[in-house]
Amino acid sequence: MKQLHEIICDVRKLSSWLAYRKAAGQIRELLKSGAAKLQTSVKAAFLSSFTIDPLVDFAVVEAAAHSIELQPYIAPYGQFNQELLNPESELYRASPQITFLLIEAESGAIDEQASRLGGLVDAFLKNSTGILVINTFPACPSWPLNVLPDQRRILIEELNTGIIERYQSNPRIQILDLDALVSYAGCQNAMSPQMMSMARIPFSETFLAMLARRVISHIIATLGLARKCLVLDCDNTLWGGIIGEDGLDGIQIGRDSPGREYLEFQKTILELYEQGVILAINSKNNHDDVMQVLNEHPQMLLREKHFASIVVNWDLKPQNMQKIAEQINIGLDTVVFIDDNPAERQMMRQSLPQVETLEMPADPSLFARTLRETGCFARAYLTEEDKNRGQIYAAQRQRDQFQQSCATLEDFLKSLEMVVSIHPAGKDDIKRVAQLTQRTNQFNLTTRRYTEADITAMAQNKDWRIYVLGLKDKFGDNGTVGLALVEIQPKKWRLDTFLVSCRVIGRQVEDALVDRICRDAAKAGCMTISAEYIPTAKNNLVAGFWDKMGFEKGTADAKQVRYSRQLKNYQSPQFLYLKII
Amino acid sequence: MIKDRLEVVFRQSFEIGKFTEDLSIDNVPGWDSMAHVGLILALQKEFAVSIPPADAIELTSVKNIIQYLDTRDVSSG
Numbered sequence: 001m002k003q004l005h006e007i008i009c010d011v012r013k014l015s016s017w018l019a020y021r022k023a024a025g026q027i028r029e030l031l032k033s034g035a036a037k038l039q040t041s042v043k044a045a046f047l048s049s050f051t052i053d054p055l056v057d058f059a060v061v062e063a064a065a066h067s068i069e070l071q072p073y074i075a076p077y078g079q080f081n082q083e084l085l086n087p088e089s090e091l092y093r094a095s096p097q098i099t100f101l102l103i104e105a106e107s108g109a110i111d112e113q114a115s116r117l118g119g120l121v122d123a124f125l126k127n128s129t130g131i132l133v134i135n136t137f138p139a140c141p142s143w144p145l146n147v148l149p150d151q152r153r154i155l156i157e158e159l160n161t162g163i164i165e166r167y168q169s170n171p172r173i174q175i176l177d178l179d180a181l182v183s184y185a186g187c188q189n190a191m192s193p194q195m196m197s198m199a200r201i202p203f204s205e206t207f208l209a210m211l212a213r214r215v216i217s218h219i220i221a222t223l224g225l226a227r228k229c230l231v232l233d234c235d236n237t238l239w240g241g242i243i244g245e246d247g248l249d250g251i252q253i254g255r256d257s258p259g260r261e262y263l264e265f266q267k268t269i270l271e272l273y274e275q276g277v278i279l280a281i282n283s284k285n286n287h288d289d290v291m292q293v294l295n296e297h298p299q300m301l302l303r304e305k306h307f308a309s310i311v312v313n314w315d316l317k318p319q320n321m322q323k324i325a326e327q328i329n330i331g332l333d334t335v336v337f338i339d340d341n342p343a344e345r346q347m348m349r350q351s352l353p354q355v356e357t358l359e360m361p362a363d364p365s366l367f368a369r370t371l372r373e374t375g376c377f378a379r380a381y382l383t384e385e386d387k388n389r390g391q392i393y394a395a396q397r398q399r400d401q402f403q404q405s406c407a408t409l410e411d412f413l414k415s416l417e418m419v420v421s422i423h424p425a426g427k428d429d430i431k432r433v434a435q436l437t438q439r440t441n442q443f444n445l446t447t448r449r450y451t452e453a454d455i456t457a458m459a460q461n462k463d464w465r466i467y468v469l470g471l472k473d474k475f476g477d478n479g480t481v482g483l484a485l486v487e488i489q490p491k492k493w494r495l496d497t498f499l500v501s502c503r504v505i506g507r508q509v510e511d512a513l514v515d516r517i518c519r520d521a522a523k524a525g526c527m528t529i530s531a532e533y534i535p536t537a538k539n540n541l542v543a544g545f546w547d548k549m550g551f552e553k554g555t556a557d558a559k560q561v562r563y564s565r566q567l568k569n570y571q572s573p574q575f576l577y578l579k580i581i
Numbered sequence: 582m583i584k585d586r587l588e589v590v591f592r593q594s595f596e597i598g599k600f601t602e603d604l605s606i607d608n609v610p611g612w613d614s615m616a617h618v619g620l621i622l623a624l625q626k627e628f629a630v631s632i633p634p635a636d637a638i639e640l641t642s643v644k645n646i647i648q649y650l651d652t653r654d655v656s657s658g
Contacts, residue, residue, distance in 0.1 A: 016626070018594035018619035022611070025596075053615060198634055199618040 002026065004036040005349060008065050009359060017054045017205045024060040031069060039333060039354070041069035042219055045096035047080035049103040051200045058212030066216060066356065066376055068225065077200075084120045087127045098131045098222045099124065100215060102176070104202065105137040110159050117163070125172060131222045131451070133174045133215075134167065136160040138182035140191055171452035174218055174380060178211075185210055210373075217375035224438025224449060227356060227376045228330055230272060231321065233339035234283040234290055234312075238262060238302065240364065243289045254299035261365040266301040268368040273306055276386030277377050278328060278393055280309040282320045282337070287312040308393035317344055318351035328393070329502045331441055331538060336376055340364070381452070383432045385479045395475040396503055402475075413507065413577040416473045420509050420580045422516045425466035425483070430455050432480045433466060436499060441538040443510070444499040445531065445545060450485075463488050465520075469513050471504055478504060482513055493521045495531040505541070512580050514549050515572050522570040530554075531563045583628075583650050587643065590623050605642035617641070628655040 002010075004027065011023040030036035042063075046052045056072045063070040073094040075083045080101060083091040091099065101120065106113060117134065124132045139156040160179050167173045182190045185207050192204040203211065220226055235242045239262050240252030252259035253266075273279055279302070283290055290312045294304045304310070309327040311320045317339070325332050333354040339345050340360055348357045356376055360367060379386070399416075406412035425433055434452040441447065450458075458464040469482035482500035486493050495517070500510045521529055531546050547553065551563035588600040595611050597604065606612045612620070621637045624630070624646065630653050632640070640646045 014593060016593065016619070016623050018616055018623055021616065021619065022594060022596065025611070051615075054619070194631075195618070195622070198621065198637065199615065205622060 004030055004064060008061060011061060012209075012359075015206050015209045017057065017208060020061050020209070021054070021057040024057045027060060027064050038064060038069045039067040040223065040225060041071055042098065042223060043071045043073065043094065043096045044215075044219060045073040045075065045091055045094060045099040047075040047083055047091065047099065047101045049078070049080060050202055051077060052102065054199075054201060054205075055102075055203075055208050055212055055215070058208050059215045062209075062212045062216045063219065066220065066225070067354075068216070068219065070219075081120065084123045084127075092127050095128075096130055098133065098219055099128065100133045100176070100218070102135050102178070105156060105159065110155055110162070113159060114162050114166075118166075121167070121173065129453075131172055131174060131453075133176050133218050134163065135176045135178040136163055136180070138179050138187070138190070140182060140187040171381075171456060174222070176214055176218060181210065181214060182207070213373060213375055217378035218380075220375060221378040221380040222451075224435070226379050227277075227336045228334040228439070229278040229280060229308075229324075229328060229336070230269065230377075231280045231282045231324060231335055231337045231355075232269070233317075233341070233344065234281060234285060234293070236340040236364070237338060237360075237367075238266065239293065239297075239300075243293055244285055248292060248297060251293065251297070253297065259299070261367065263299065263301065265364065265367040265371065268371050270301055270306070272371075272377055273390050274387065275377075275379075275382055276389040278308045278330070278389065279306050280324045280328065281307055281312060282317055282324060283312045284314055284317070285312050305394055306390060308397065316347070316351075318348055321348065321352055321355060329442075329505070336374070338371070381431050383435055385432055385435075388477075388479065391476065392478060392503070395478075399473075399475050410577075416475075416507070416577070418507065418509070418578050419472045420512050420578050421470040421472075422513060422580065423468055423470075425455075425459055425468045427459075429466070429468050429480065430459060433468065433483055436480070436483055436501065437485075437497060440499045440501060441536070442502045442541050443505055444497075444536075444539050445495075445542055446497050446534045447536050447539060448485075448497050450497075458485065467513060467517060469500070469509060471507075471509055482509060484513060484517055486517060488524075488526075491525075491527050493517070493526050493529045495529060498531070508575065508577060510545075511549070511573065512575060512578055515575075516580075518565070518567060518570050519572060522567040527567055529565045529567065531565075533561045533563065534559065535561075583647055583655065586627055587624075587646060587650075590620075590627050591643070594620060594623055600643075602644040602647065603642070605644075607641075624650075628653070630655055 007023050007026050011019050031038065046056055052074060056074055060070045073091065073096055075091060080103065083089045121132065121134065137156050137160060139153045141150045141153045144150055164175055167175060190204060190207040191202055195201040195204060232238055240258055241250055243251055253262045255263060269279065281290065293300060309324045311324050325335060332352055335355045337348050337355050337357045338360060345357045348355055358370065358374055361370055403412045406415065431452055434450055434455045437448065437450040459466055465486045465488055467484040467486065468480055471478040471481045481504045484495060485497035487496050518529060531551055533543060533546060535543065546563040551565040554562040554564055556562065591597055591600060595609050597609060606617065621632050625632055628650055636649065640649055
């Protein structure tokens with residue numbers, strides 16, 4: 001029987017819908033028999049004005065490529081209105097996490113169409129708690145009969161602008177820009193009159209494959225499955241040629257060809273870096289050779305300062321990959337690996353299947369496009385932290401070097417000049433709070449994932465309090481690094497969520513947050529704070545955290561350990577290294 | 582050979598055992614009316630012909646497909 005990875009690679013070469021349909025069936029079989037296992041599963045609903053089944057076949061395969069098991073609910077053909085408007089419909093009974101409403105423009109005035117869509121969206125928001133994805137309409141022009149501007153195209157563009165303006169800041173709605181995607185593919189390639197007449201599908205097979213990848217991007221963004229770190233090989237990946245043989249002057253990188261394709265690739269990598277993807281190098285080379293390229297080659301876009309970890313030696317790459325994950329302090333399942341060498345990719349897939357190893361084309365001029373189109377870094381929004389993450393990790397490297405120069409941990413902590421700020425979450429914190437609940441795995445006591453919509457609701461509910469923890473030190477602003485979600489009852493507070501970003505672990509900021517909550521609770525006349533530890537594969541680090549914080553262990557079962565703390569005569573501990581504001 | 586190339590298309594599209602002219606919409610698992618559209622698309626791509634809907638309806642067995650492709654003179658491809 002074929003392996004999952006083989007099935008995906010083979011079918012991608014064909015881009016034939018029937019082949020995808022067969023592959024989707026094989027993947028379902030592999031999962032059912034237990035021969036393959038994927039990291040996440042997602043319930044997604046598909047509603048559409050056209051035949052959507054083929055798109056779902058493509059999506060099942062593309063999801064599996066990202067280790068996601070897609071469990072689709074497909075509304076009966078032509079039933080999208082009823083499914084959305086009826087609160088008792090199969091759609092709402094299936095309680096999908098994400099619902100795709102993909103419809104075609106109808107004839108009629110712009111206002112009418114906009115209000116019809118508005119009605120459907122409102123019904124969904126009322127009847128479901130999930131995320132809704134709606135599309136813009138392809139403004140595909142027809143061949144003009146006269147020499148006048150295409151009025152239909154102008155109207156559709158107006159309709160699209162209206163949709164984007166109305167919904168883009170609603171955290172429960174995402175916009176799949178179908179108009180842009182059709183332009184990207186080219187109308188002639190994207191639309192298929194033949195598919196339309198035979199099967200009531202407006203799109204060609206190649207376009208369905210593309211659209212499926214966008215669908216998966218929305219799923220990745222919604223569930224917070226975006227990978228955090230991109231790990232790169234060097235020779236024939238970041239530049240052409242082999243530095244150890246060709247030397248600094250011999251490698252290909254720059255504005256002229258050959259070399260231009262690598263510059264384009266670096267541009268895309270830099271774009272990812274600027275939206276918060278952490279970069280690292282995993283290369284078989286002499287360390288000094290690679291550092292020389294990073295620091296001295298005049299045409300390189302990527303420099304030493306962009307990388308959070310640079311591991312260059314002659315060891316096996318999976319081994320180095322573990323070292324990188326340790327250094328940056330992230331899980332291997334948040335890492336993407338790019339290497340031009342199929343043998344290295346194969347080894348990485350076999351040794352560390354949780355790393356997403358991208359299948360790269362042989363032609364380097366397609367690298368940039370391949371990286372862009374993977375979708376594994378897709379987010380529904382970007383926070384300030386995302387934009388600064390690169391510098392934050394660079395500062396972390398400096399901190400690590402500084403720590404090595406300090407005689408003791410106390411010296412290090414004292415000389416960091418840390419300033420902690422703890423405040424209730426404001427409007428600007430909502431996105432970052434949701435993001436932290438979705439991304440934090442290690443120092444996370446309960447690992448409850450919340451969407452932006454959930455957090456917004458909590459912030460407006462007086463029975464909940466959201467504490468946000470910020471940290472600055474002599475190397476810079478670490479941004480928002482921790483939070484607690486507290487449910488408030490008159491005599492009893494419950495710590496629903498307590499987490500701290502892994503990059504500040506060991507600096508006692510978590511103690512300050514616990515202390516603040518205990519003090520606030522005591523002040524409010526609360527007698528007891530309850531907390532839990534819910535073990536996962538990744539949060540063993542905090543198994544003893546509540547014990548250490550002076551909480552008493554209560555009942556425990558396989559799923560969780562309960563804790564509580566009495567607040568009578570509560571006394572704050574002393575913080576020697578922190579200034580708390 | 583048309584038949585060899587047709588076999589490749591069928592293996593990519595369906596789970597089949599031995600490839601014979603007797604295979605048809607009635608005995609190939611997964612070859613339903615939806616899949617038929619996909620099959621026509623795959624045939625068009627492989628044999629570089631355009632198959633009008635009226636012809637497509639008739640192509641419900643391997644035997645019919647081979648006969649049809651013969652009349653369309655695609656053997657040189």
